[in-house]
Amino acid sequence: MLEVRNLVFAYKPSSRPWHFDFQVSTGECIAIQGPSGSGKSTLLGLLAGFLEPWNGDILWNGELLNPLPPWERPVTSVFQEHNLFEHLNVVTNIGLGIHPGMKLSTDQKDLIKEGLARVGLGGFETRMPAELSGGQRQRVALLRAILRNQPVLLLDEPLTGLDEDTRKILRTILIEQKNAGTTIVLASHDEEDRRVLADRHWSL
Numbered sequence: 001m002l003e004v005r006n007l008v009f010a011y012k013p014s015s016r017p018w019h020f021d022f023q024v025s026t027g028e029c030i031a032i033q034g035p036s037g038s039g040k041s042t043l044l045g046l047l048a049g050f051l052e053p054w055n056g057d058i059l060w061n062g063e064l065l066n067p068l069p070p071w072e073r074p075v076t077s078v079f080q081e082h083n084l085f086e087h088l089n090v091v092t093n094i095g096l097g098i099h100p101g102m103k104l105s106t107d108q109k110d111l112i113k114e115g116l117a118r119v120g121l122g123g124f125e126t127r128m129p130a131e132l133s134g135g136q137r138q139r140v141a142l143l144r145a146i147l148r149n150q151p152v153l154l155l156d157e158p159l160t161g162l163d164e165d166t167r168k169i170l171r172t173i174l175i176e177q178k179n180a181g182t183t184i185v186l187a188s189h190d191e192e193d194r195r196v197l198a199d200r201h202w203s204l
């Protein structure tokens, strides 16, 4: 279970701080909704460890995550910027998410190949990020996050800007991931994404 207890944060001491307090069960998807600027990405940044709270605790199965840097948290994030390594091709970008030294088993290599085909990027293995469209980059980032298979998945507008067919495929993949036990925190303006993916809705 992911627990957020009395979390307090503001970007500046003079700003009015956010207070977050909620729980997400293992294998549950909670959708965070709220107008632009209400703090959805901020909350995800706190959970990921990119931002440091002023106060309060973030726990995963009772373990305090606050002291852990982002890469040691049981968490993967897909943020709007995609964050692909520009000097590495598609397979290497995904593979590094699975194993930092790229020591991949044959099964893992097959999973990457199958995953790329499933999201409509079969044959894109050796493309560089600069040679991809925005939506293709988004699919690579999402596939990397899913194949990393961490217990918690943080998604910030994960399907925005994709065409309807691709959205449907990615929604199905995310539902499979949830059914396999991944806990998901989703920030999305898209009502259909929230309706299809989320078990619970939470307004900021």
Ligand SMILES: Nc1ncnc2c1ncn2[C@@H]1O[C@H](COP(=O)(O)OP(=O)(O)OP(=O)(O)O)[C@@H](O)[C@H]1O
Binding pocket: 011, 034, 035, 036, 037, 038, 039, 040, 041, 042, 043
């Ligand atoms: N690094 C930063 N420094 C100062 N203020 C920031 C910073 N990042 C975001 N903010 C402000 O914090 C508020 C919340 O931003 P946030 O990105 O969390 O909102 P959001 O709900 O995700 O919005 P959107 O739906 O537009 O993505 C906004 O007013 C924003 O301007």
